[in-house]
Amino acid sequence: MNQKKVIVLVGASRGIGKATVEKFASNPDHTILALSRNTKGMEQFSHLSNVKCFGFDLEVSNVREQAEKIFADFDSIDILINNAGKLVNKSFTDLTPQDLTSSYQANVIGVMQTVQAALPKMLEKGGHIVNISSMGGFQGTVKFAGLTAYSTSKAAVCSFTELFYEEHKDTKVKMNCLCLGAVQTEMLEEVFPGYLAPVSAEKMGEFITDFALNSHQWINGKIIPVSLSTP
Numbered sequence: 001m002n003q004k005k006v007i008v009l010v011g012a013s014r015g016i017g018k019a020t021v022e023k024f025a026s027n028p029d030h031t032i033l034a035l036s037r038n039t040k041g042m043e044q045f046s047h048l049s050n051v052k053c054f055g056f057d058l059e060v061s062n063v064r065e066q067a068e069k070i071f072a073d074f075d076s077i078d079i080l081i082n083n084a085g086k087l088v089n090k091s092f093t094d095l096t097p098q099d100l101t102s103s104y105q106a107n108v109i110g111v112m113q114t115v116q117a118a119l120p121k122m123l124e125k126g127g128h129i130v131n132i133s134s135m136g137g138f139q140g141t142v143k144f145a146g147l148t149a150y151s152t153s154k155a156a157v158c159s160f161t162e163l164f165y166e167e168h169k170d171t172k173v174k175m176n177c178l179c180l181g182a183v184q185t186e187m188l189e190e191v192f193p194g195y196l197a198p199v200s201a202e203k204m205g206e207f208i209t210d211f212a213l214n215s216h217q218w219i220n221g222k223i224i225p226v227s228l229s230t231p
């Protein structure tokens with residue numbers, strides 16, 4: 001297997017994304033493109049010579065062009081991880097149009113537009129796109145009050161994975177979707193203060209790294225729960 005990979009990770013500045021970037025970077029053969037709004041937060045990668053950081057915002061109208069500009073310097077992309085997530089915690093009746101629009105822009109539309117930008121760079125050599133969803137977006141799971149904007153948008157990412165598969169199953173580009181359970185990060189602490197998740201961001205980063213590098217040899221178009229617990 002070719003060990004040299006170009007890996008794009010969106011939502012790299014903290015939490016699971018940060019841990020995943022660090023795990024990929026431990027292999028010096030990989031080049032990692034770390035994308036997030038908070039470029040200051042990504043200065044933590046400055047000691048990693050194989051990590052290149054880019055300011056990137058999913059909540060703007062030109063996500064596709066923004067991504068195309070970043071990808072232009074690379075002949076091919078092997079792995080794209082759509083890890084960024086926006087969580088609005090508000091009761092359904094209080095949700096504003098802005099809450100709904102920004103949640104869907106960051107969690108769904110921005111993800112699709114990033115994929116549109118990356119796809120031409122993946123078609124020839126082949127690649128794996130991993131969407132990070134949530135157990136809240138997985139059918140039949142426990143749901144939590146206040147998470148309508150977040151969990152419905154995460155469910156849309158699951159559905160997108162199946163639809164993308166249908167249109168690209170005859171190409172070398174694979175897509176899978178991981179529905180995560182509780183992982184100890186700033187996001188979890190903000191929504192469920194004091195809850196202790198059984199999985200650290202570093203452990204989940206290890207899992208995502210291994211999954212992204214290997215699983216598409218056997219799995220394509222699948223929505224996979226990755227959960228020891230939900231709060």
Ligand SMILES: NC(=O)c1ccc[n+]([C@@H]2O[C@H](COP(=O)([O-])OP(=O)(O)OC[C@H]3O[C@@H](n4cnc5c(N)ncnc54)[C@H](OP(=O)(O)O)[C@@H]3O)[C@@H](O)[C@H]2O)c1
Nearest residue numbers: 011013014015016036037038058084085134182183185187
């Ligand atoms: N932690 C959990 O228990 C849990 C459970 C289920 C699913 N998940 C999912 O796992 C993923 C990572 O979660 P986490 O807990 O690590 O969250 P986190 O600590 O809040 O990190 C989220 C990341 O997304 C980026 N992001 C948010 N909005 C963005 C935007 N508009 N444009 C670009 N980047 C944006 C943030 O970077 P900037 O602010 O720098 O842009 C940050 O790096 C998310 O998709 C989340 O929904 C987490």
